Structure formats: structure tokens, C-alpha cells
Amino acid sequence: MTDPLHQFEIHVIAPLFSIFGVQFNFTNAALFMLVIVAIICALLYAAFANPELVPSRLQSVGEVWYEFVHNMVRQVMGEDGMKFFPLVFSIFSFVLVANMLGMFPYFFTVTSHVIVTAALAVFVILLVITVGIMRHGLGWFRLFAPHGVPIAILPFISAIEVISFLSRPVSLGLRLFGNMLAGHIVLKVFAGFVVSLSALGITGIFGAIFPLGMAVGLTALEFLVAFLQAFVFAILTCVYLNDALHPGH
Amino acid sequence: MTPQDRSRRGAAGGSDAERLSKRLHDLSERIRTETAEHAPPKGPGAGDHGSRYGVAIRLASEFVAAVLVGAGLGWLLDRLAGTSPFGLIILLLLGFGAGILNMARASRRMANSEAAAAAKASPPIDEDEDE
Numbered sequence: 187m188t189d190p191l192h193q194f195e196i197h198v199i200a201p202l203f204s205i206f207g208v209q210f211n212f213t214n215a216a217l218f219m220l221v222i223v224a225i226i227c228a229l230l231y232a233a234f235a236n237p238e239l240v241p242s243r244l245q246s247v248g249e250v251w252y253e254f255v256h257n258m259v260r261q262v263m264g265e266d267g268m269k270f271f272p273l274v275f276s277i278f279s280f281v282l283v284a285n286m287l288g289m290f291p292y293f294f295t296v297t298s299h300v301i302v303t304a305a306l307a308v309f310v311i312l313l314v315i316t317v318g319i320m321r322h323g324l325g326w327f328r329l330f331a332p333h334g335v336p337i338a339i340l341p342f343i344s345a346i347e348v349i350s351f352l353s354r355p356v357s358l359g360l361r362l363f364g365n366m367l368a369g370h371i372v373l374k375v376f377a378g379f380v381v382s383l384s385a386l387g388i389t390g391i392f393g394a395i396f397p398l399g400m401a402v403g404l405t406a407l408e409f410l411v412a413f414l415q416a417f418v419f420a421i422l423t424c425v426y427l428n429d430a431l432h433p434g435h
Numbered sequence: 436m437t438p439q440d441r442s443r444r445g446a447a448g449g450s451d452a453e454r455l456s457k458r459l460h461d462l463s464e465r466i467r468t469e470t471a472e473h474a475p476p477k478g479p480g481a482g483d484h485g486s487r488y489g490v491a492i493r494l495a496s497e498f499v500a501a502v503l504v505g506a507g508l509g510w511l512l513d514r515l516a517g518t519s520p521f522g523l524i525i526l527l528l529l530g531f532g533a534g535i536l537n538m539a540r541a542s543r544r545m546a547n548s549e550a551a552a553a554a555k556a557s558p559p560i561d562e563d564e565d566e
Contacts, residue, residue: 261548342529345526346533347533349504349526349529350536350537353497353505353530356500356503356504357500360499361492361493361496364496418493
């Protein structure tokens with residue numbers, strides 16, 4: 187049977203340079219990230235290159251895309267959160283296109299590597315801390331000491347709050363990574379069953395109908411998961427940034 | 436309605452009906468775009484299995500992440516301060532607490548956004564994170 191993990195292997199396409207003995211390479215992951223950015227730019231450019239009052243199909247896709255993120259940012263963060271709209275839109279688009287691109291056979295799924303999702307999540311949390319301290323000074327740390335708590339149990343509550351805060355990038359990154367990795371492995375395993383069963387002759391071919399049906403169903407589910415995870419990643423980015431803007435609110 | 440009015444209507448009967456139907460058509464067009472604009476953002480619907488699955492995954496990952504972070508911090512503390520195994524034990528337990536807190540917050544956030552979607556209004560989602 188084919189190796190279900192083969193699709194996640196990283197190949198060096200072109201070695202670039204090395205700094206202090208650390209080799210930097212241009213890999214298939216980097217190539218796909220460039221492709222993702224190119225696709226986003228091309229789609230948005232094509233959608234809004236010559237806008238019309240009655241939008242064309244592509245333009246309405248672009249408008250739905252924009253307004254979806256716009257509503258999300260405004261609902262969670264309010265009007266003063268709109269300065270983070272470009273960031274949230276970029277993150278949402280990147281994750282969405284990365285997930286969807288991964289659904290093509292033989293394509294590489296960037297978001298199925300924990301280093302990519304962890305980098306995105308850590309970037310978001312560092313931004314939350316930076317914005318929180320810039321906006322509210324050291325008073326922002328009151329986020330970890332909710333008022334109305336008796337002084338006797340305050341250390342415990344603070345410790346729990348700190349752990350809860352630190353777990354955010356972990357859950358944010360691991361969830362996206364885990365969903366994409368697990369989905370692709372399961373899909374590959376079921377598709378592999380079809381191939382190996384149908385090699386067994388006529389009974390095997392009839393037996394392969396069930397895993398084939400599962401593979402079709404799972405593909406549909408994976409498309410849903412691909413969208414859902416991009417949505418969840420973006421809305422949690424908004425929720426966490428909201429903590430930086432309005433702590434203890 | 437005065438008699439003159441009625442007679443005028445009678446005279447221009449055909450075009451009147453046409454105008455009326457055109458206005459009706461325009462109005463229904465306008466209502467449709469209006470409702471489409473004010474509809475809540477098309478998030479994952481609350482009813483279907485896919486989003487239930489998503490909710491389950493979300494809550495589980497919130498919990499697991501907090502436990503992992505608690506255990507990791509405890510292990511680190513033990514290594515740095517040499518307090519093994521008490522740092523790991525205490526911080527793992529605190530991690531469980533943080534996991535429960537995370538899950539409670541996540542489920543309340545989801546309930547809030549569902550309620551907001553159900554009300555079909557678009558007030559800002561109330562993010563009352565303080566206990």
C-alpha cells in the first residue's frame with residue numbers, strides 16, 4: 187500500500203544560502219506558499235480590476251469574500267478593531283487558499299505542517315501582547331487578575347489565567363495542523379484500500395465499493411473542514427485581538 | 436377616490452396594470468437585495484453535522500492545549516529549579532483548571548454567536564470574558 191505520509195514530505199527544490207552553518211533552501215513548501223499568495227493576488231485583482239455596479243461572477247465572489255471577513259471583524263472587535271481588518275483578511279485568505287489548494291491531488295498542503303500553523307499562531311499571540319501593552323501599558327496585565335476575586339485564591343486564578351492565555355497559540359496552531367493532517371491521512375488510507383482491494387480479483391473489486399464511497403464522502407467533509415478551519419482561525423484571531431483592545435471587558 | 440380619478444384609471448387601464456406589476460417586481464427585487472444584505476454572515480450553520488464535528492474538535496483542542504501547556508511549564512520549572520516532581524504535578528492540575536476555563540469560554544462564545552445569529556440582528560457579540 188502507498189505510504190499515507192509520503193504527501194507531507196518536504197523536498198529541496200533549490201538550495202539558497204547558508205548562515206552560520208544553517209542551510210536555507212527553497213522547498214516545495216515555500217513554492218506552495220508563493221503559489222498561494224499569487225493565487226490570492228490574482229483572484230482579487232481579477233475580481234476588482236474593472237468593477238461594475240452590477241458585479242460579474244468573479245467580482246461577487248470577491249465581494250462576498252471581503253464582506254464575510256469585514257462582518258466578522260466588526261462583530262467581534264467593533265469599529266476600532268477595523269484597523270486589524272487587513273491582517274485578519276490576509277490570515278483568513280492565506281489559510282483558506284492553503285487548505286483548498288491541499289485538496290488537489292498531488293498538491294502539497296502547507297497547513298498540514300505544524301511549523302507553519304505554529305508560526306501563524308505565535309505571530310498572532312505576540313501581536314496581541316504587543317498591542318495590549320502599547321494600548322494599555324502594564325495595566326493590560328490585569329487581564330490575568332479578574333476583579334472580584336478574593337485575595338486568598340487570586341494566585342491560583344492568576345496562574346490558571348496565565349496558562350489559559352499561553353494555551354491559546356497551542357490550541358490555535360495545533361487545531362489547524364491536526365485537522366489538515368488527520369483529514370489528508372484518512373483520505374489517503376481509504377483511497378489506498380480501494381487500490382489494494384481491487385487487486386484481489388472480482389470479490390476485491392466489489393469489496394472496494396465501500397472504501398470508495400468513504401473516500402468520496404470524506405472528500406466532501408474535507409472541503410467543509412478546509413473552510414471551517416480557516417474561519418475558526420480567523421475568528422479566534424479576532425477574539426484574541428479583542429482581548430488586547432478591550433481587556434477585562 | 437373621486438369619480439374623475441376612477442375614470443382616468445379606467446381610460447389608462449392597460450398601462451396602469453403594467454406599471455403596477457413593474458413596481459411590484461421592483462419592490463420584490465429591492466426586498467430581496469435588502470434581506471440578503473442584512474442576513475447574518477454565512478458562517479458554518481448551526482444545524483449540520485459538519486459544524487457539530489467542528490465544535491467538538493474545538494472544545495477538545497482547547498482543553499488538551501491547556502493541559503499540555505500546564506504540563507510543559509511544570510516540566511520546565513522542574514528542570515530549571517530542581518523541584519521535581521512537584522512543579523509538574525501542580526502545574527498539570529492548574530492546566531486542567533485552565534482547560535476547563537478555556538472550554539467554558541469557548542462554549543459561551545459559541546452560544547453567544549449562535550444567539551446573535553438567531554436574533555438576526557447584528558449587535559456586537561458580547562465578549563464578557565471576566566468571571
